[in-house]
Amino acid sequence: MRSKFSYFCTTLTEKKRDMKILVCVSAVPDTTTKITFTENNTKFNSSGVQFIINPYDELALTRALELTEQQGGEVHIITVGDASVEPIMRKALAIGAASAIRVDAQANDGMEVAMEIAAYAGDKGYDLIMAGRESIDFNGGQVGPILSELLGYALVNIATKVDIENGRVLATRDIDGGREKVSCTMPCVVTAQKDLCEPRIPNMRGIMQARTKPLQVIPATVSSGSTAYASFELPEAKGAVKLIDAAEAGKLIDLLREEKKLI
Amino acid sequence: MVLVFAEREGNSFKKSAYEAVSYGRDLAESLGTTCVAAVIGRVENAGQLGRYGAHAVVEHTGAGTDVFEPAVYTAALDEIAKSQNCDVVVLSGSYTGKILAPKLAARNKAALVTGVVELPDMSSGFTVRKSCYSNKAFTTVQLNAPNKVLSIIPNSYSIKEFPGEATLTQLSTDLSGSSMTQSLEIDKQAGKVPLTEAEVVVSGGRGLKGPENWGMIEEMAELLGAATACSKPVSDMEWRPHSEHVGQTGITIKPNLYIAIGISGAIQHLAGVGGSKVICVINTDPEAPFFKAADYGIVGDAFDVVPKLINRLKEINA
Ligand SMILES: Cc1cc2nc3c(=O)[nH]c(=O)nc-3n(C[C@H](O)[C@H](O)[C@H](O)COP(=O)(O)OP(=O)(O)OC[C@H]3O[C@@H](n4cnc5c(N)ncnc54)[C@H](O)[C@@H]3O)c2cc1C
Numbered sequence: 001m002r003s004k005f006s007y008f009c010t011t012l013t014e015k016k017r018d019m020k021i022l023v024c025v026s027a028v029p030d031t032t033t034k035i036t037f038t039e040n041n042t043k044f045n046s047s048g049v050q051f052i053i054n055p056y057d058e059l060a061l062t063r064a065l066e067l068t069e070q071q072g073g074e075v076h077i078i079t080v081g082d083a084s085v086e087p088i089m090r091k092a093l094a095i096g097a098a099s100a101i102r103v104d105a106q107a108n109d110g111m112e113v114a115m116e117i118a119a120y121a122g123d124k125g126y127d128l129i130m131a132g133r134e135s136i137d138f139n140g141g142q143v144g145p146i147l148s149e150l151l152g153y154a155l156v157n158i159a160t161k162v163d164i165e166n167g168r169v170l171a172t173r174d175i176d177g178g179r180e181k182v183s184c185t186m187p188c189v190v191t192a193q194k195d196l197c198e199p200r201i202p203n204m205r206g207i208m209q210a211r212t213k214p215l216q217v218i219p220a221t222v223s224s225g226s227t228a229y230a231s232f233e234l235p236e237a238k239g240a241v242k243l244i245d246a247a248e249a250g251k252l253i254d255l256l257r258e259e260k261k262l263i
Numbered sequence: 264m265v266l267v268f269a270e271r272e273g274n275s276f277k278k279s280a281y282e283a284v285s286y287g288r289d290l291a292e293s294l295g296t297t298c299v300a301a302v303i304g305r306v307e308n309a310g311q312l313g314r315y316g317a318h319a320v321v322e323h324t325g326a327g328t329d330v331f332e333p334a335v336y337t338a339a340l341d342e343i344a345k346s347q348n349c350d351v352v353v354l355s356g357s358y359t360g361k362i363l364a365p366k367l368a369a370r371n372k373a374a375l376v377t378g379v380v381e382l383p384d385m386s387s388g389f390t391v392r393k394s395c396y397s398n399k400a401f402t403t404v405q406l407n408a409p410n411k412v413l414s415i416i417p418n419s420y421s422i423k424e425f426p427g428e429a430t431l432t433q434l435s436t437d438l439s440g441s442s443m444t445q446s447l448e449i450d451k452q453a454g455k456v457p458l459t460e461a462e463v464v465v466s467g468g469r470g471l472k473g474p475e476n477w478g479m480i481e482e483m484a485e486l487l488g489a490a491t492a493c494s495k496p497v498s499d500m501e502w503r504p505h506s507e508h509v510g511q512t513g514i515t516i517k518p519n520l521y522i523a524i525g526i527s528g529a530i531q532h533l534a535g536v537g538g539s540k541v542i543c544v545i546n547t548d549p550e551a552p553f554f555k556a557a558d559y560g561i562v563g564d565a566f567d568v569v570p571k572l573i574n575r576l577k578e579i580n581a
Contacts (some may be wrong), residue, residue, distance in 0.1 A: 031511055031531050035399040055512060111368065111375055136397050136511060136534075139378050145365035148333070154443035155333045157362045160505070175358045176277070176459060178451030178506060184444040194512045195505055226374035226408035230390055233401050235537065241544070241554050246563025250575030252543060255559060257579070260541050262463070262520045263487065 019073030019164070021064040022121055024131040024143055025057040025092050026113075027085040031136065037232045044137075044232070053088045056132025058095075058199045060192035063162060064130050065096045065200070071164055073127075074098045078120060080105055080113045086215065093210035094202035100215040108225030110142030115222045117143070118150040127186040128169070133158045133193050144191035154184035160195040265291040266349035267317065268340055269300045270359055274307050278422075278460045279355035281315040285423040286415055287353045288316025289382055294351070300429065301343040303336055304328045313429030315422060320429045321347060327439035331359055334441045337366040342434060344371075356414045357459065364414035373410035380419045380538075397511045397534035416538075417459045418517040458507065461490035464518045466509065466536070468494040470525020470546065470565060474502035479569045480524065486576040492516065492536075494526050510535035524565045528553025545569070 029035070030050040038045040053061070064075045077092045079085050080103040089100045103116045121129060129151075134141035148155035154169070156162065160179065161172040169188050172181050202210070244252050256262045267287035269280035284300050291298035300317035302309045309320045323339040340363055344352055352367060354360040356377060368375035376393055380401065383391040389406045394416060458464065465484040467477060477491075484491045491507060498508035509516055511534035521539035525546065526532060533556055536542070544557040545568050554560045561568050 029396075031397075031534075035396045037400075109375070110365070114365075114369070138395050138402075139397060139515075141361050141377055142365040142368075142375060145333075145362050146369040149337065149366040149369035155362065155366075156444065157333070158358060173358075174506070175449070175451070176272075177455065177457040178449065180449050181447040182444045183447055194508070226372070226406065227376060228405045228407065230403045230405050232395070232403075234399070235401065238542075238556060238558065241557040241560045243560050243562065246561050246568055249561055249563065249568040249571035250578075252559055252561060253572055253575040253579065256520065256541070256543070260520070260558075262541060263576075263579070 019068055019071045019127045020125060021068060021073065021075045021128045021130060022124070022126045023057065023061045023064050023075060023077045023092075023097065024113075024117055024129070024147075025061065025077050025079050025088065026054045026132075026135050027051040027079070027081065027088045028054045028135050028137045031055070035234070037234075041232050042230070051085075051088060053091060054132050054135045055199070056134065056136075056192050056194075058132075059194070059196045060130035060132055060190070061092055061095060061097065062200045063192060063197045064128070066197060067128070067162070067164060076101065078103065078117055080107045080116045082106055089215060090210050091202060093213045093215070094206040095200050096206060097213075099213055102215065102217045103220055104217050105220035105222070108229075109227045110138070110140040111146060111227075112222055112225035114143045114146035114150060116220060118147055119221045120218065121147075122151060127188075129153070129187070129189045131189070131191050133191045141191075144189050148189040151187070151189070154188040156182055156184065156188065156190045158193045159190050160193050162190050162196065264296050264347055264349045264351075265294065265298045266344050266347060266352045267298060267300050268352070268354040268360065268363060269302050269312055269317075269320075270355060270357060271302060271304060271306045274305075276306065276312070277355075277357065279357050279417045280312075281422045282417065282420050283353055283355040283415060284312050284315040284317050286382065286420045288423070288425070290351065290353065291318075293382065293385060299347050299349060301340055303339045310428040310431050313427050314424055316425050317429040319347075319432065321432045321434060323434045323436075325435045326437040327442055330446050332442045332444055332446070333362050333366065334443045335438045336363055337370065338438050338441045339434075340367055341370055342436060346434065350409055351411045351413070354412070354414045356416050360414050364412050368410075368412040371410045371412075372408060373412045374406035374408040375412045376404050376406060377414040379413045379415040382420075383413070394538065398515060398537045399534060416515070416517055418462070418519075456488065456490040458490045458492055458509070458514055459516055461516070461518050463487045463489035463520045463522075464492050464516060464539075465489045465522045465524070466492035466494070466526060467497060467503075467524050468526030469496050470527075471497075476566075477503065479573065483522075483569060483573050483576065486573065486580065489520075489522075494532055523553055523557075524569060526553060527551050528556060
C-alpha cells in the first residue's frame with residue numbers, strides 16, 4: 001500500500017492543470033479508395049468515395065482526449081473546408097471533442113490551412129495544438145510545423161508518445177533510423193504518428209451528444225495560397241510480373257544483376 | 264540563388280545531403296544561377312560538398328547548432344538564406360527536413376512543396392511534380408510566390424560528381440536563445456543502413472510466422488548491403504521494431520530494389536513502397552495482390568526460397 005507520505009509527494013510533483021487543446025482535423029478519402037481523376041486530370045474524382053477523418057488526426061484527437069482526462073480540460077477541433085466536411089466533424093465530436101470550428105474556405109495548400117488556423121487560435125490561449133503528421137491525400141506534412149512557426153510555439157513533430165509532467169510536455173518523436181525523447185514548455189504544437197495511442201470508436205452516447213455540441217462556422221481570413229495543383233496523374237502501370245520457378249530461385253539474383261544491374 | 268540544406272550526422276554528411284546538393288546544382292543551372300550549400304553545426308570538411316555540385320558552402324556554427332532543435336535550425340537556415348539572397352531553398356524530406364521546410368517557408372511566405380520527386384519545369388511558370396495520395400498518384404504543382412521551398416523525397420534524385428571543392432564561409436551568431444525544446448535522449452541503431460536512404464530493402468511480412476525467423480532476412484540484407492523493413496502487423500505484434508514498419512501509416516521508401524517476403528501486398532502496404540524502382544515478391548499464394556505490383560516474382564515458400572537466394576549471393580560474392 002502507498003504510504004500517506006508518498007501520496008503527498010506525488011500530488012505535489014504531479015500538479016494538475018486544466019488544459020485547452022485544439023486538434024486540427026481534415027477529411028480524406030478512405031485508405032482503400034481507388035484513386036482516379038476527372039476534368040482532364042485536374043480534379044480528384046470524389047464520386048462514390050467515402051471520406052474519413054485523416055487517420056493521423058484521429059490519433060491526435062484521441063491522445064488529446066486522454067490528456068484532458070488525466071489533466072482536466074477540454075478538446076476543441078478545427079477544420080478548414082466547406083460544409084461537405086461536417087460529417088467528419090460530427091464524428092470527431094462523437095469521439096469526444098467538446099466543440100468544433102469550421103473555417104469556411106476551400107484551401108489550396110497546407111500553408112493556407114495553417115494560416116487560417118493560426119489566425120483563429122492565436123489569441124485563444126491553447127496549451128497544445130495537435131495535428132496529424134500528414135494528411136494521407138496530399139501528404140504535405142505542413143500544417144503542424146507551419147503553425148509552430150506562425151505562433152512561435154515549440155514543436156514536437158511526428159510524435160509517438162506525448163505526456164504532460166509538471167506542466168511540461170514530455171514526448172518521443174521519430175528521427176531517421178530511431179527515436180528522440182524531448183521535453184518542452186507549453187504552448188506547443190505536436191503532430192501525431194502511429195503508436196501515439198489506439199484510436200477510439202465513438203459509442204452511441206457520444207454519437208447522440210455530438211448532434212447538439214456546438215459547431216461554429218467562421219469566415220476565411222486569408223486571401224489565397226501560393227501554390228496550385230495544375231494536374232494529376234497515376235503512376236505508370238507495371239508490365240507483367242516475370243515469374244521465376246521456386247526450384248531455381250537463385251536465378252532471381254542473376255536476373256537482378258544482368259537485367260537491372262542492381263546487385 | 265539556390266540554397267540547399269546539407270544535413271549532417273555527427274561529423275559527416277548524410278547521403279540525402281549529397282542527393283539534395285546535386286539536385287540543387289541542376290536546378291541552379293536551369294535557372295542560370297549558383298548553388299549554395301547550407302551546413303548547420305560543425306563537420307569535418309564542409310568544402311567537399313563542391314564535389315556533389317555546390318559552388319559555395321556556408322557553415323553556421325553559432326552556439327546552439329550542435330544538436331538539432333527546430334527553432335534554432337530554422338533560424339540558422341533562414342540566416343544563411345538571407346545572407347546569400349537565396350530565393351529557392353531545397354531540402355531532403357528526412358525527419359529533419361520535414362520540420363525545417365515548412366517552418367522556413369512560413370517565415371518567408373514562400374510557396375512550399377513537399378514530397379517532390381523531380382526537377383522543376385520552367386516552361387510555363389515554375390512547376391514541380393510531387394507524390395500524393397500516399398504514393399497512389401502524382402500531381403504537378405504550380406509555385407506562385409517569389410520565394411520557394413522544395414523538399415524532395417529521399418532516393419528520388421541521383422547523386423552526381425563534379426570537379427573541385429566549394430568556397431567556405433562561416434557564420435557564428437549565437438542562436439542558443441531561440442531554443443524551445445530540449446533533447447533528452449536519442450535512441451538509434453548504430454551502423455545500420457537507414458531505411459529511407461537504403462538502395463536495397465529486404466522486407467518481411469506475417470508469412471514469416473514469427474520473429475525467430477528473421478535470421479535469414481537479416482543475412483540476406485547483409486549480403487545485399489540492404490536495410491530491413493516489415494509490414495504493419497509484424498511491427499504491431501512486435502516481431503520487429505516500429506522503425507521498420509513501411510506503408511501508409513509507416514515509413515514511405517523509394518529504394519532501387521524492394522524484396523517483399525511473405526507480404527500479401529495490401530493497398531496500404533503498397534502506399535509506402537510502390538515508388539520502389541524494382542519490386543521482387545516471394546509468396547506462397549499465386550493470387551497474392553503483391554504480384555500485380557511486382558517486376559519479378561517467385562511463387563514459393565520463403566523458408567525454401569530465401570536460403571536459395573542466400574546461397575546464390577554467397578557464390579557470387581566468393
Ligand atoms: C488504415 C490502415 C492503415 C494501414 N497501414 C498499413 C501500413 O502502413 N503498412 C502495412 O504493411 N499494412 C498496413 N495496413 C494493413 C494492411 O491492410 C494489411 O493488413 C497488411 O499489410 C498485411 O500484412 P502482411 O502482408 O504481412 O500479412 P498478411 O496479409 O497476413 O499476408 C501474409 C502473406 O504471406 C504469405 N505467406 C504465408 N506463408 C508464407 C511462406 N511460408 N512463404 C511465403 N509467403 C507466405 C501469404 O500468402 C500472404 O500473402 C493498414 C490497414 C489499415 C486499415
